[in-house]
Amino acid sequence: MIWMYNMDALADEARLDLMNLLNALDEPWRQLSPGDLLLTVQELLDNGQGQLNKEPEDAPDVAFMLMDISDEVLDKLLDGLREKAIDLPYKAMVTANNRSYLLGDLVRHIQEEDREVRALVKLQRLMAGTTAFEEKDYSPEGWQAFQAAYKQGQEALERAKKGDMTPDEAETILKNFNLSVLSLLGHA
Structure with a gap:
């Protein structure tokens, strides 16, 4: 059915x-x-x-x-x-x-899972795109902030594997990482 x-x-x-x-x-x-x-x-x-x-x-x-x-x-x-x-x-x-x-709760649960997965996939892709960044190319403050956001991203991806992540957290971590990259590139 x-x-x-x-x-x-x-x-x-x-x-x-x-x-x-x-x-x-x-x-x-x-x-x-x-x-x-x-x-x-x-x-x-x-x-x-x-x-x-x-x-x-x-x-x-x-x-x-x-x-x-x-x-x-x-x-x-x-x-x-x-x-x-x-x-x-x-x-x-x-x-x-x-x-x-309840069917309504199931639909909402799946929507929330989708939000989380989409944010984490974007985070993972964005992080992969920064692997060529080198510390010598950026200001010390910018690099330090970027490294902190990168570490937070790595921890988020590990937590997500354990089911210990909410969609709001995933979206916030993605936003923070994105802002750290933009800030870093502004300091280049």
Whole structure:
């Protein structure tokens, strides 16, 4: 089974392509209402439907796909999404761990993970781009500030591997590192 939330967040062409793709999979699917966000994943699996006239105050405004499908169907679905260039960044498989989540909380959790990962990927790329910097080319103050920010970036990447990072922290560390690089280049 595949559940889709907020397909209206997609462009018209992408939404039509997605519906055609879902229909071609020969896998049941249904569109979720905002009221379904108040159900747990397990309640959805048990064919539950939320109240149409009730929805959480902080309902996510993104398109989201929840899947309880075989690996074979998943491969076909992901291939179809890539082939049709359908941008659907928020997807999740049903797992033993997420069955007790309210669907709305699961969507928000995945959004937060995405924010964190994006910030850390940018940080890692930016740090890799500074490996050719040499201390002799910069002022002592600028180099010291850069080195402190670089160390903070390295520590953040290590903490993230342990799951000890929040999206806000990751974004702040990225911003600080970016500012240290700009400041350093201003002192060159």
